[in-house]
Amino acid sequence: MNTGTEVPRRTRIQQEKRELILEAALEVFSTHGFRGSTIDQIAEAAGMSKPNLLYYFRRKEDIHETLMLRLLDTWLAPLRELDDIGDPLTELRSYIRRKLEMARDFPRESRLFANEILQGAPRIMPLLAGDLKTLVDEKATVIKGWMRAGKIARTDPWHLIFSIWATTQHYADFDVQVRAVLGPNRGGDGRFEDAARFLEQLFLDGLKPKG
Amino acid sequence: MNTGTEVPRRTRIQQEKRELILEAALEVFSTHGFRGSTIDQIAEAAGMSKPNLLYYFRRKEDIHETLMLRLLDTWLAPLRELDDIGDPLTELRSYIRRKLEMARDFPRESRLFANEILQGAPRIMPLLAGDLKTLVDEKATVIKGWMRAGKIARTDPWHLIFSIWATTQHYADFDVQVRAVLGPNRGGDGRFEDAARFLEQLFLDGLKPKG
DNA sequence: CTAACGTTTGTCCAATCGGTCAAAAATTTG
DNA sequence: CAAATTTTTGACCGATTGGACAAACGTTAG
Numbered sequence: 001m002n003t004g005t006e007v008p009r010r011t012r013i014q015q016e017k018r019e020l021i022l023e024a025a026l027e028v029f030s031t032h033g034f035r036g037s038t039i040d041q042i043a044e045a046a047g048m049s050k051p052n053l054l055y056y057f058r059r060k061e062d063i064h065e066t067l068m069l070r071l072l073d074t075w076l077a078p079l080r081e082l083d084d085i086g087d088p089l090t091e092l093r094s095y096i097r098r099k100l101e102m103a104r105d106f107p108r109e110s111r112l113f114a115n116e117i118l119q120g121a122p123r124i125m126p127l128l129a130g131d132l133k134t135l136v137d138e139k140a141t142v143i144k145g146w147m148r149a150g151k152i153a154r155t156d157p158w159h160l161i162f163s164i165w166a167t168t169q170h171y172a173d174f175d176v177q178v179r180a181v182l183g184p185n186r187g188g189d190g191r192f193e194d195a196a197r198f199l200e201q202l203f204l205d206g207l208k209p210k211g
Numbered sequence: 212m213n214t215g216t217e218v219p220r221r222t223r224i225q226q227e228k229r230e231l232i233l234e235a236a237l238e239v240f241s242t243h244g245f246r247g248s249t250i251d252q253i254a255e256a257a258g259m260s261k262p263n264l265l266y267y268f269r270r271k272e273d274i275h276e277t278l279m280l281r282l283l284d285t286w287l288a289p290l291r292e293l294d295d296i297g298d299p300l301t302e303l304r305s306y307i308r309r310k311l312e313m314a315r316d317f318p319r320e321s322r323l324f325a326n327e328i329l330q331g332a333p334r335i336m337p338l339l340a341g342d343l344k345t346l347v348d349e350k351a352t353v354i355k356g357w358m359r360a361g362k363i364a365r366t367d368p369w370h371l372i373f374s375i376w377a378t379t380q381h382y383a384d385f386d387v388q389v390r391a392v393l394g395p396n397r398g399g400d401g402r403f404e405d406a407a408r409f410l411e412q413l414f415l416d417g418l419k420p421k422g
Numbered sequence: 423c424t425a426a427c428g429t430t431t432g433t434c435c436a437a438t439c440g441g442t443c444a445a446a447a448a449t450t451t452g
Numbered sequence: 453c454a455a456a457t458t459t460t461t462g463a464c465c466g467a468t469t470g471g472a473c474a475a476a477c478g479t480t481a482g
Contacts, residue, residue, distance in 0.1 A: 013449090013459075031330055036246035039440065051442085052460050060440065092418065111329055114384070118322055118329070119242060121387045128391035136392050152418045158393060159409035160418075166381035167374050173325070174377070176332045180339035181347050182369060198370035206417035207303065207363045207371075224429075250470065262472085263430050271470065 018056050021046045022070075025063045030108040033115045034064055061123075068116065068124055071109050076132070078102065079161070082139050088146040089204065096164055096199055103172035104192045110172035136161055164203075171195055229267050232257045233281075236274045241319040244326045245275055272334075279327065279335055282320050287343070289313065290372070293350050299357040300415065307375055307410055314383035315403045321383035347372055375414075382406055 024046035028037045039060050043053040057063045078098040082091060103110055121128055140157035147154045171178060171192065179187040186194070235256035239248045250271050254264040268274045289309040293302060314321055332339055351368035358365045382389060382403065390398040397405070 011450095011458075017459090033244050033247060033326075033330065036244060036330070038438080040438090049461055050440090051462080054441065055459070058441085089418065114325070114329055115244075117385050117388050118325055119244065119247070121391075125387070125391065128388055129394075132388075133392050133394060150420055153412070153416060153420050155412050155418070156405055156409045158397070159406055160413075162381060162385075162389060162392075162406075163378050163410070163413060166377040166385070170373060170377035174328050174373075176336070177328050177339055177343075178373060180332075180336065181344050181373075183340075183344060186369070194367055195370055195373075198367045199374070201364070201366050202371075202374060202414070202417065204417045204419055205364060206413065206415045207300065207366070208415055209361055209364050228429095249468080251468090260431055261470090262432080265471065266429070269471085 014056065017046075017048075020048075021053055021056055021063065022067055025067055026108050026112060029064060029067065030111040030115065033119070065123065067112065071113060072124070072127060072132075074106075075102070075109060075113060076135060079135060079139060082142065084142050084145070088143075088149075088151040092152070092164075092203065093200060096168065096203060097196060099164060099168035100171065100192065100196055100199065103168050103170075107172035107175060110169050114169065114173045167199055167202075225267065228257075228259075231259075232264055232267055232274065233278055236278055237319050237323060240275060240278065241322040241326070244330070245271075276334065278323065282324060283335070283338060283343075286313070286320060286324060287346060290346060290350060293353065295353050295356065299354075299360075299362040303363070303375075303414065304411060307379065307414060308407060310375060310379035311382065311403065311407055311410065314379050314381075318383035318386060321380050325380065325384045378410055378413075 021042065025037075025042045028041045028045055032041070037060075039050050039053060042063065043050045046053060057066070078095055081098075082095050116122075116124060136158065139161065143152070143157035143160065146152045147157075178191065181187075182191055232253065235258075236248075236253045239252050239256055243252075248271075250261050250264060253274065254261045257264060268277070289306055292309075293306050327333075327335060347369065350372065354363070354368035354371065357363045358368075389402065392398075393402055
């Protein structure tokens with residue numbers, strides 16, 4: 001009798017080892033890109049031999065694909081939570097904050113995604129033009145409603161979302177540059193709080209002086 | 212008698228072929244990353260055999276290094292032009308516009324740079340912590356002056372620069388995603404004008420409704 | 423012409439790559 | 453316990469990689 005789970009039946013060891021491999025692969029892929037990473041590197045990072053790794057994932061690409069699919073789901077969670085119920089400005093502010101927290105807490109996921117997009121998204125293009133576009137269009141409609149209601153300034157909802165993605169993910173993807181420019185003092189752990197303060201002000205008030 | 216140029220003396224053919232190779236390498240490196248690109252690919256894109264390419268650049272890394280150094284110079288030109296003479300808001304607005312134009316006209320350069328930073332900037336780290344930091348610190352001082360004079364709102368100058376970099380380069384580095392989300396209609400050539408309009412509004416007024 | 427020099431290429435090499443395979447080792451099952 | 457199954461590994465393979473090299477080709481100067 002089938003337990004209800006679909007196609008691949010897995011033992012406890014398989015579950016654990018697969019997680020171990022995915023964790024190691026995330027580390028390697030996110031810093032060297034897909035082609036820049038080798039199975040040996042991932043195997044060593046996971047503490048096992050290459051053939052052993054290939055026992056759990058038969059091809060290098062399978063690891064990457066599993067990683068990408070799992071990532072996309074959690075990566076878009078903050079946007080999915082953007083809801084029509086609360087105060088628009090508060091909703092947007094907390095969306096920005098949550099995205100920035102993800103850049104701080106999951107920089108490897110951000111870099112893995114950035115690597116894929118940079119190279120033309122050869123493996124997830126259908127998802128971008130499909131699920132992602134649908135989700136963004138849906139949220140753009142919500143934002144448009146806020147604009148019509150006079151709750152936020154009239155502007156382009158799609159580019160607004162892009163700008164939130166760009167500014168927050170920048171602190172994960174370009175982290176080395178951010179830290180190099182800020183220097184040892186301001187580039188420490190406090191940089192994310194500084195960024196949060198700045199982004200809040202930018203998105204709410206812009207740069208025009210008060211009055 | 213020496214003509215005045217430094218160490219490597221070069222013939223006309225060498226000049227031309229080297230440019231040809233660099234152009235081809237920019238195309239290849241920017242879409243596949245350093246490790247993801249092969250000398251054969253670059254040679255083919257440049258219309259010559261691999262040994263012939265290696266006659267002009269002895270190592271793959273030499274091509275990449277030449278490309279990076281040349282890039283950084285032109286890449287930071289807009290920021291260097293940010294000057295204390297004009298009206299602050301106008302200066303910032305034209306800086307944003309110029310950076311966005313560079314993302315539109317030189318997306319490969321942007322992606323090449325992004326690739327390098329994403330992987331930890333192993334080849335240009337000293338430049339980031341050196342020349343780049345110096346330049347940004349200098350401009351941050353200028354911006355601080357504007358704030359003290361009440362010309363623009365008080366905020367963090369470094370993160371302001373980061374946000375301009377992030378939002379503008381996003382349209383080069385994440386171009387596939389931008390076009391996929393905007394769809395065939397709005398993702399056409401007009402997307403950069405839409406982005407320019409949006410960014411101007413964002414950086415000047417933010418999202419708060421007027422009044 | 424020929425010698426000298428710059429350019430181009432076919433061939434080759436060692437290293438690394440993703441992936442296979444059979445056999446050993448460990449674990450689970452009865 | 454022993455049999456069956458799952459897990460692990462050493463050895464190996466063909467393909468691709470960055471790069472070396474000498475020979476061929478082209479051009480120019482005397």
